[in-house]
Amino acid sequence: MKLSTSEENYIKAIFKLQDLHNTVPATLLAAEVKTKAASVTDMLKKLYSKKIIHYKPYKNFTLTNAGKKIALDIIRKHRLWEYFLVHKLGMNWDEVHPIAEEMEHVNNPLLIQKLDEYLEHPCFDPHGDPIPDKNGNIRMVEQSDICSSPIKKTLTVSSIKDQSITMMDLLKHYQIKIGTKLKLVRKFDFDGSVEIKIEKLAPTIISNQVAKNIFCTQ
Amino acid sequence: MKLSTSEENYIKAIFKLQDLHNTVPATLLAAEVKTKAASVTDMLKKLYSKKIIHYKPYKNFTLTNAGKKIALDIIRKHRLWEYFLVHKLGMNWDEVHPIAEEMEHVNNPLLIQKLDEYLEHPCFDPHGDPIPDKNGNIRMVEQSDICSSPIKKTLTVSSIKDQSITMMDLLKHYQIKIGTKLKLVRKFDFDGSVEIKIEKLAPTIISNQVAKNIFCTQ
DNA sequence: TAAAAAGTTTAGACAAATCTAAAAATAAAT
DNA sequence: ATTTATTTTTAGATTTGTCTAAACTTTTTA
Numbered sequence: 001m002k003l004s005t006s007e008e009n010y011i012k013a014i015f016k017l018q019d020l021h022n023t024v025p026a027t028l029l030a031a032e033v034k035t036k037a038a039s040v041t042d043m044l045k046k047l048y049s050k051k052i053i054h055y056k057p058y059k060n061f062t063l064t065n066a067g068k069k070i071a072l073d074i075i076r077k078h079r080l081w082e083y084f085l086v087h088k089l090g091m092n093w094d095e096v097h098p099i100a101e102e103m104e105h106v107n108n109p110l111l112i113q114k115l116d117e118y119l120e121h122p123c124f125d126p127h128g129d130p131i132p133d134k135n136g137n138i139r140m141v142e143q144s145d146i147c148s149s150p151i152k153k154t155l156t157v158s159s160i161k162d163q164s165i166t167m168m169d170l171l172k173h174y175q176i177k178i179g180t181k182l183k184l185v186r187k188f189d190f191d192g193s194v195e196i197k198i199e200k201l202a203p204t205i206i207s208n209q210v211a212k213n214i215f216c217t218q
Numbered sequence: 219m220k221l222s223t224s225e226e227n228y229i230k231a232i233f234k235l236q237d238l239h240n241t242v243p244a245t246l247l248a249a250e251v252k253t254k255a256a257s258v259t260d261m262l263k264k265l266y267s268k269k270i271i272h273y274k275p276y277k278n279f280t281l282t283n284a285g286k287k288i289a290l291d292i293i294r295k296h297r298l299w300e301y302f303l304v305h306k307l308g309m310n311w312d313e314v315h316p317i318a319e320e321m322e323h324v325n326n327p328l329l330i331q332k333l334d335e336y337l338e339h340p341c342f343d344p345h346g347d348p349i350p351d352k353n354g355n356i357r358m359v360e361q362s363d364i365c366s367s368p369i370k371k372t373l374t375v376s377s378i379k380d381q382s383i384t385m386m387d388l389l390k391h392y393q394i395k396i397g398t399k400l401k402l403v404r405k406f407d408f409d410g411s412v413e414i415k416i417e418k419l420a421p422t423i424i425s426n427q428v429a430k431n432i433f434c435t436q
Numbered sequence: 437t438a439a440a441a442a443g444t445t446t447a448g449a450c451a452a453a454t455c456t457a458a459a460a461a462t463a464a465a466t
Numbered sequence: 467a468t469t470t471a472t473t474t475t476t477a478g479a480t481t482t483g484t485c486t487a488a489a490c491t492t493t494t495t496a
Binding site for chain 4: 004006035036038039042043046057058
């Protein structure tokens with residue numbers, strides 16, 4: 001089934017809002033896809049006719065399993081492209097979202113398979129959000145912030161909680177990105193700061209405030 | 219000026235047909251963009267209003283300079299993506315065209331600049347067609363078929379005249395692609411066949427028929 | 437629990453890009 | 467040069483996604 005860019009955007013938005021709020025109000029969805037409530041109603045009827053959502057007028061609506069599968073596939077494409085833009089083209093993670101928003105609608109399964117292979121099957125996008133696999137499964141990986149991670153084990157940075165400009169600025173200085181491999185050398189009890197050792201770099205100390213925001217997998 | 223995918227496709231098609239035939243009949247353009255003559259008329263009026271083409275009813279039409287610039291920019295994007303798909307993702311050159319057809323409409327100058335850098339400013343796409351630079355200039359490079367190239371100089375395969383399946387099959391066997399570096403070792407007068415040496419491979423002999431179809435830059 | 441507020445849907449309109457069928461202009465052919 | 471054929475344009479309809487304004491549900495609140 002071929003879907004329009006607009007339909008795909010609605011599906012993605014419903015998926016996102018479904019995750020955040022248990023029930024999705026049409027007005028919120030309208031804001032998310034930057035349109036008006038009346039337009040949302042039209043689209044809901046269309047998506048219902050395509051069995052992408054469960055829908056009864058004036059009632060709540062949710063994605064069907066088929067709808068969720070489609071949403072996860074779009075999210076997969078989006079995040080793989082974001083990964084590509086940052087890790088291959090060297091773009092900044094704060095400028096890739098709108099581009100990936102366009103690329104995610106390029107529809108070609110072989111392309112995405114090849115891209116995934118080329119990127120070596122990444123699990124997290126540059127914002128630290130998990131990348132669903134080709135079957136729509138999000139492999140749940142044990143993540144913990146640096147402070148709570150075991151000492152002297154190789155950790156891989158998988159997500160950053162605080163995505164503010166100031167935080168990103170600091171991470172840039174420390175040369176820490178999603179995917180960076182590092183070791184927790186020791187913790188200082190006085191202020192909760194920690195010493196870390198990043199591959200090929202001299203050990204440094206980062207504050208507790210920063211360490212708490214950096215999540216890693218083992 | 220933001221252009222729709224449809225407008226971009228018309229511009230690209232006009233550019234292509236303008237190159238092939240001196241004057242572009244609307245019916246041919248209709249076939250090229252897979253639509254009907256009546257739709258073409260509508261679009262021509264629109265493109266005229268945007269100063270992308272010169273147009274008078276019932277008369278021939280041509281791209282303005284602005285229109286040509288736009289066309290070259292779309293072609294640039296198309297060919298850079300084709301290059302990426304073949305040389306980075308390892309796709310076959312006969313399957314990348316429809317994908318690049320979609321990717322070319324992703325509009326972000328920084329993206330294309332970064333992509334160009336990442337690919338190291340390629341001059342030819344996987345089909346051997348030249349890639350315009352960011353100003354729309356197609357750098358004219360001296361090309362000659364292998365038979366007419368100087369002996370023992372490093373040549374870079376830049377285009378293949380015959381793009382039939384059988385030819386591509388043969389090139390695959392010889393491990394010859396656009397971008398392959400090779401040397402012409404010697405020519406055999408008896409049948410016009412030539413001995414070539416491809417980087418890291420043992421020297422081989424290719425027939426005159428094949429050699430005549432492979433164009434290289436020095 | 438009845439009135440007010442908030443949220444959702446219908447009805448009718450619009451813009452973009454397309455279509456068919458018919459009319460108009462140009463080109464070709466006798 | 468007039469008829470025929472071809473090409474191009476108009477006119478009116480269709481589809482997709484959107485909009486506003488009004489009508490209708492549902493929820494809140496007093």
